[in-house]
Amino acid sequence: MNLYLSTELWKEIVEDHSILLGEPPEHSVRSIALSELHDEEACREYIRWFQDYIDALDMKVAASMLAKRLGYLWTAPLVTAMTFHHQHVTFQLENSFLYHPRLKEHEEGTRFPFLAVNGLRAEALTGDRDVWREKAIQEMFAVQLTPLLKALTAIAPLSMSILWENIMVRIGRLFAPDEAGTEQESQIIREDFSYLTQGASGEVFGVRKNPLTRFTECKDDVHVAKSERITCCFYYQMSGEYCLKCPKIDNENESQLQ
Template sequence: MRLSEEEMKALETYRFSSETTNVLSSMLLDRLLNDNEQLVKYVAHVRTEMGAANDAVAASMLIKRLSFLAPMALYAMSVWNKRLILDPERIWLDTDNQGEMWMPRFRLEPPEAEVCGIERSRWREQAVRDVFAGLFAPLIVRLRRLTRISPLILWENIAIYVYWVYERWFEDEALAPITDRLRDDFRFLIHEADGRLFGQKDNPLRRFWKGASGMQRTTCCLYVQTKGGTCCQTCPLKARQRQTG
């Protein structure tokens, strides 16, 4: 089923784009997952655009930006009961090099989703598997091999954003009628989902969860090592500075 104009508009919050583009920096996600040469070039591109100190920093920034795909898919799952069709061969990363910050948009060709038509718990598992085990897990493995960055940093980049968007959805009055479903999905993601749905032995979202009292990171995302970058509010480096200062 093709996404409606209203649905595509809603997903623009998570950097979805329905506009065709001819920008030279457009890249199919499939190429980053299956072509080492293209991945090397793309990491180098991100490093240049963000003034990253090294390839590991660029890899972290790449995953931070791609993390928008997670809430995009989870919004469709939790709010609409729809599973986005996230085949890497149909996901385009578009960047037009406008503005100071490298920020890709995601174009799905075609933009389609599957309505939950079966027992929801099994359907939900597949929706979670599609985005985490299908997209992020293989890319994180490749980035670790290429840059030697800790996968913990990359997974926490994704996790912290998942926590943040669900917190916002819980507070959104427009979503009040489905609060129970939102909370049930969040509980599943953090406390119940098997690691295999993430392509991992253990659930990485559970690993970094510190409860609703705060979102203090365990790892530094390395943004401080980019041009003009600073420590994020949730950075463990800033927390240590406060303790020692």
């Protein structure tokens, strides 16, 4: 095992994202390997169950909520390790499980899934940063996440743009300017974000063109995540209220004034 996986840096990521190292709890309400979600039929069966379990209006809402959760549980930790700790961490999908603990057994009490991972791999990223960064992102997206997002959009009537923005809102906040320490660290953060959202080709994401570009804007010659969403994630259909970044807020306010 790479020494990074035993450091306080990685332990902090694990704790912040409530990742369980090992097998999912035996008495979970439900668990499913991430690899199974690449299969459209298995994904459809799980989303149908998930829709009922979280009382979502339809599969579209359930699929969107799951994509947001994956951005938090899966993508954000890997991007954090890459940019801030210079490590290429790999979740082996067949040994990575979404699981739903019994509510009374988990302090957060949410019906959304948590992540249990086994057989983690980590590789220190040295040498040409452009080369290993592309490799890490291609594995993260084109090989692992994008096939799952495609399965979600195939079984639920929602666009890939919504799913990609759900991922973007989870990783965009990692690159906030005040997260940097030294000027060198700040430069690495800017360069990684610029590559991830502007420079990387669609092939790195497993799609025709970079799916994150449209969710950024340029401020003071630096690319940053947009402060407001372009698409609606349907959160309001779960909670009865709009999230602060929802594009529907302005439309709702206009309709109330008419």
